[in-house]
Amino acid sequence: MTHQSTATPRTIAFIGAGNMASAIFGGMVDAGYPADRIIATARSRETLDALEQRYGVSTTQDNAYAVSQADVVVLGVKPQMMHDVCQALTPAVQNRKPLIVSVAAGITCDSLERWLGGDLAIIRCMPNTPSLVGVGASGLYATAQVTEEQRGLMDEMLTAVGIVEWVEEEGLLEAVTGISGSGPAYFFLFIESLEAAGIELGLNAETARRLAIQTARGAAEMAFFSEHEPAELRRRVCSPNGTTERAINSFEEDGLRDIVERAAKASGVRAAELARELDR
Numbered sequence: 001m002t003h004q005s006t007a008t009p010r011t012i013a014f015i016g017a018g019n020m021a022s023a024i025f026g027g028m029v030d031a032g033y034p035a036d037r038i039i040a041t042a043r044s045r046e047t048l049d050a051l052e053q054r055y056g057v058s059t060t061q062d063n064a065y066a067v068s069q070a071d072v073v074v075l076g077v078k079p080q081m082m083h084d085v086c087q088a089l090t091p092a093v094q095n096r097k098p099l100i101v102s103v104a105a106g107i108t109c110d111s112l113e114r115w116l117g118g119d120l121a122i123i124r125c126m127p128n129t130p131s132l133v134g135v136g137a138s139g140l141y142a143t144a145q146v147t148e149e150q151r152g153l154m155d156e157m158l159t160a161v162g163i164v165e166w167v168e169e170e171g172l173l174e175a176v177t178g179i180s181g182s183g184p185a186y187f188f189l190f191i192e193s194l195e196a197a198g199i200e201l202g203l204n205a206e207t208a209r210r211l212a213i214q215t216a217r218g219a220a221e222m223a224f225f226s227e228h229e230p231a232e233l234r235r236r237v238c239s240p241n242g243t244t245e246r247a248i249n250s251f252e253e254d255g256l257r258d259i260v261e262r263a264a265k266a267s268g269v270r271a272a273e274l275a276r277e278l279d280r
């Protein structure tokens with residue numbers, strides 16, 4: 001994959017280059033976005049050195065300096081840190097007026113706007129970590145101040161690392177969090193469980209892990225590329241009165257669908273809770 005845009009690439013500051021932010025810019029760089037247009041900040045110099053070495057991005061521990069260079073500021077710190085980080089950045093942000101993008105679970109555009117001094121174009125983004133390997137899924141919400149060009153810029157940045165879905169109501173980002181933001185962890189848990197089952201059934205640990213991972217990958221790729229819906233693909237694995245049917249019946253009897261729905265809702269509820277807890 002190569003970076004397609006002919007426009008001058010924007011300078012993007014990632015404030016808090018942890019798991020999520022580095023998954024996005026790592027994926028962007030691997031997809032061809034110019035590394036010299038990315039500035040990453042973090043608390044530890046060691047983290048930044050490693051990112052500089054791996055991706056060739058610029059780094060600094062000075063958040064305000066990074067903002068002073070940026071057309072787009074991606075806020076990638078933990079929700080609990082967001083208030084203090086924003087307040088410290090207010091002068092630099094008000095001076096430069098970059099597009100503000102937050103990836104933090106829960107934190108509302110209203111809080112961000114207040115904490116950063118007002119009158120800003122803000123996008124809330126709920127990405128996920130598979131962005132690192134170009135298979136991310138991001139849900140986005142834009143406030144009224146965001147221009148079409150800025151939306152286009154985000155589309156360009158994030159389609160380099162996966163799919164992008166815009167939602168028209170901010171509250172729907174809670175649903176996005178419950179499905180795709182937290183979602184990779186659900187699938188990792190399923191892989192772990194399948195691996196453990198393989199070991200229980202007598203396979204050696206490495207074989208069980210390789211089979212579980214490759215099966216998850218194969219199923220996801222088939223679902224992605226197929227013209228058939230997942231339910232049909234599932235039916236095609238189930239021979240009548242065969243082995244899969246027995247396993248699927250076991251899942252259904254144990255209430256897997258309800259279990260998944262409850263978990264996804266719990267994630268979204270926690271996002272809403274974070275917004276209330278951290279608003280001030």
Ligand SMILES: NC(=O)C1=CN([C@@H]2O[C@H](COP(=O)(O)OP(=O)(O)OC[C@H]3O[C@@H](n4cnc5c(N)ncnc54)[C@H](O)[C@@H]3O)[C@@H](O)[C@H]2O)C=CC1
Binds near residue numbers: 018019043081104105
């Ligand atoms: N991890 C995930 O799968 C996802 C995370 N998110 C959101 O991404 C945000 C970050 O989560 P993670 O990357 O998992 O956390 P993390 O702990 O890996 O990253 C946070 C980074 O912020 C840095 N940091 C802390 N205080 C700072 C400061 N004052 N100035 C500059 N940098 C500072 C830390 O050094 C660290 O590198 C959270 O708000 C979370 O809700 C959203 C979607 C998925």
Ligand SMILES: O=C(O)[C@@H]1CCC=N1
Binds near residue numbers: 105181182
């Ligand atoms: O667990 C969290 O709060 C973050 C947001 C979505 C995925 N990880």
